[in-house]
Amino acid sequence: MFSDAGHELATSVLPTFLTSTLHAGPAALGAIEGISDALIGLSKLAGGPLAADPRRRARLASSGYLGTAIATAAIGLTTAVWQVAILRATAWVSRGIRSPARDMLLTSMAPQGAYGRAFGVERAGDNGGAILGPLLAAALVTVVGIRHAILLAIVPGIFAAISITIAARQARTTLGAEEGRRTLSLSLGELGTAGLARALTPAALFEMGNLATTLLILRATNLLHTGAANGRTLTQATTLAILLYAAHNAAATVASLIGGRAVDRTSARLVFAVGAAAYVLGYATFAWDQHRWPVLLVGFLLSGVGIGFAETAESTVVAQLLPERLRSNGFGVLGLVQSVGDLGATLVAGLIWAAVSPTAAFLYAASWMVLSVTASGWLRPHRKGSAQGRSEHDKEEVEDEF
Numbered sequence: 406m407f408s409d410a411g412h413e414l415a416t417s418v419l420p421t422f423l424t425s426t427l428h429a430g431p432a433a434l435g436a437i438e439g440i441s442d443a444l445i446g447l448s449k450l451a452g453g454p455l456a457a458d459p460r461r462r463a464r465l466a467s468s469g470y471l472g473t474a475i476a477t478a479a480i481g482l483t484t485a486v487w488q489v490a491i492l493r494a495t496a497w498v499s500r501g502i503r504s505p506a507r508d509m510l511l512t513s514m515a516p517q518g519a520y521g522r523a524f525g526v527e528r529a530g531d532n533g534g535a536i537l538g539p540l541l542a543a544a545l546v547t548v549v550g551i552r553h554a555i556l557l558a559i560v561p562g563i564f565a566a567i568s569i570t571i572a573a574r575q576a577r578t579t580l581g582a583e584e585g586r587r588t589l590s591l592s593l594g595e596l597g598t599a600g601l602a603r604a605l606t607p608a609a610l611f612e613m614g615n616l617a618t619t620l621l622i623l624r625a626t627n628l629l630h631t632g633a634a635n636g637r638t639l640t641q642a643t644t645l646a647i648l649l650y651a652a653h654n655a656a657a658t659v660a661s662l663i664g665g666r667a668v669d670r671t672s673a674r675l676v677f678a679v680g681a682a683a684y685v686l687g688y689a690t691f692a693w694d695q696h697r698w699p700v701l702l703v704g705f706l707l708s709g710v711g712i713g714f715a716e717t718a719e720s721t722v723v724a725q726l727l728p729e730r731l732r733s734n735g736f737g738v739l740g741l742v743q744s745v746g747d748l749g750a751t752l753v754a755g756l757i758w759a760a761v762s763p764t765a766a767f768l769y770a771a772s773w774m775v776l777s778v779t780a781s782g783w784l785r786p787h788r789k790g791s792a793q794g795r796s797e798h799d800k801e802e803v804e805d806e807f
Contacts, residue, residue, distance in 0.1 A: 406534035407565035408470050411558040412477045412496060413538025413654070417647045418551050419480070419489075420623040425639065426551060429486045431623060431763075435755015437490045438617035441497040442751060446744025448501030453737020454592075456505035457730070463573035466510070469503020470569050472496070474562020481555030501744070503569075505736040510573060512724050512732060518669065524720040525665015528713060532661055534561070535654035543647045546640070592734050599727055601735055605742050607780040608719045611681055612746020614688075614773025616754050616766075618653070621708065622646050624691050624763055625701050645698060653705035660713025665721070673718040673725075678781040680714030683707045684774040692767035711774075719743070722784055 423429040423437075452469075455461050476496035483489050507527075515523035538561075545554035596602075630642035637645070664676045690704030723735040750770055758766040 406530045406537070407561045407568055408473060408500075409531050409534030410537040410541065411474055411534075411560070411562035411565065412500075413535040414542045414545070414558045414561070415477045415480055415538075415555045416619060417539040417542035417622065417650060418546055418554055418643070419493075420619050420626060421639070421643045422480075422551050422555065423486065423489065424623070427483075427486050427489070430759060431620070432755050432759040433486055434619055434623065435617075435751050435758070437486075437493055438619055438747075438751045438755075440490065440748065440752075441493045442617065442744045442747035444494050444744070445497040445501035446741040446748075448498040449504050449740025449744065450737040452502040452505040452740075453734040455502070456509045456733040456736075462506040462510055463570065465506040466503045466569045466573055467566055469499045469501075469506070470562065471566040472499030473503075474559050474566065477562065478556050478559035481552045481558075501740060504740055505733045507569070508720065508724075508736045509733045512729075517725070520724040521665040521668030521673070521717065521721045523665070524724070525661045525663075525668070525717045528661035528665070528717050528720075529658045532654045532657035532709075532713060536651050536658065537561075539647045539651040539654065543644045543651075546644060546647075592731055593738075595731055596727070596735060596738060599731065599735075601723070601726060601738060603783050604722055604726055605719075605739060605784075607677060607681075607777050607782075607784040608715075608739070609742050609746055610773055610780055611677075611684075611715055611719075611777035612743045613749050614684065614770040614777070615712070615743075615747055615750050616688075616770050617747065617751040618650065618708075620751065620754060620758075620766075621653070621691060621705065622650050624767075625649055625705075627763075628694075628696050628701065629698060631696070646701075649698065649702055649705045652702060653709040656706045656709030657713035660710040661717050664714040664717040668718055668721045673722045674781050674784050676714050677718035677784050678778050680711045680716075680718065681774045681777045681781065682711075683714070684711035685771050685778070687711060688767045688771035688774065692764045692771070694764060718784065 420434055423434050424431075452465060455465055473496045476492045476499060480489055480492045483492065511523055511527055512520065538558075541557075542554055545557060549557070625646040626639075626642050629637055629645055630639055660680075664680070667676050684707070687704045687707030690700060690707065693700065719739060720736070723739050724732060727735040750773065754766040754770055757769055
């Protein structure tokens, strides 16, 4: 929650900072966000084998959260687009390297039958911080300006590093001694045998249409500012767009909690399909060239429901599918799939936006979401594969449920 409050504070004002302060265009924004998303995927893939060692998890998580805070806040000091790109990429690499370690800490403390609810709560905390971030940004932009608002993002980021350190220490106390150091390996062959590639195909299609939220904010800001009837200044349009983005994150928070419970009671396939379908409707709203904030609010809410449902379902399937010894690698591969897909989505959509129109860009993204709905049946654990190599911890949990 603290980490997202910090980097979402900066994310909320980044489109205006790039376009108005540094005089860049939507293509530059799309390139920065897309490349950063690709790097976070590679760092998640690397973080998977590192997180397999229980003794590394606390250090990985703590350093990752701290690195994100410092790099994000430093964007407020930049004077050129390339500097923003380097710092944004650094922040996202730090986010990536910490993610498998955090997810392993989570699954080690949750029973197998509650993985959906566990990841739903984690996603809710993430999205809850993303509510606080835009609200802080909306207030700070008016009071101290865009640059200083970005600089202040370091405060919640530091609290995040402190919080994860305390949480990891508590996890070690609760679980007691864990097994020794493990050999670093991606274990791609074993992951393929377990059925991970098939299960993540719908997720890959989904991520090819999952645009960076900065593009949603930019679209809303432009529509709210250029409407002849409303007479809003750029600052007013930016502030209103940020508030709409906060509503997006509120919807994602609630959807994560509901989706996590629904995954445990029904299936990840159903929750994922509903999330992707919500995105189709949301992107159709952003493709509509109109200037009314209630219509844009609907688009933000639908997109929030989509990400809350889909991400919870994706993480839960990896946890259900893989035995404990492969699970951190699986989380790393999922992160790579998500980030490479986001690179394609955001980079291509930014180029389409600049060359054709924003309407064409959002319709492009919506087409990938339609494909992910049609392939959603593959997003489920293969029971035989998931049973092989199950840890004694998981076996005892299943026996306790029976």
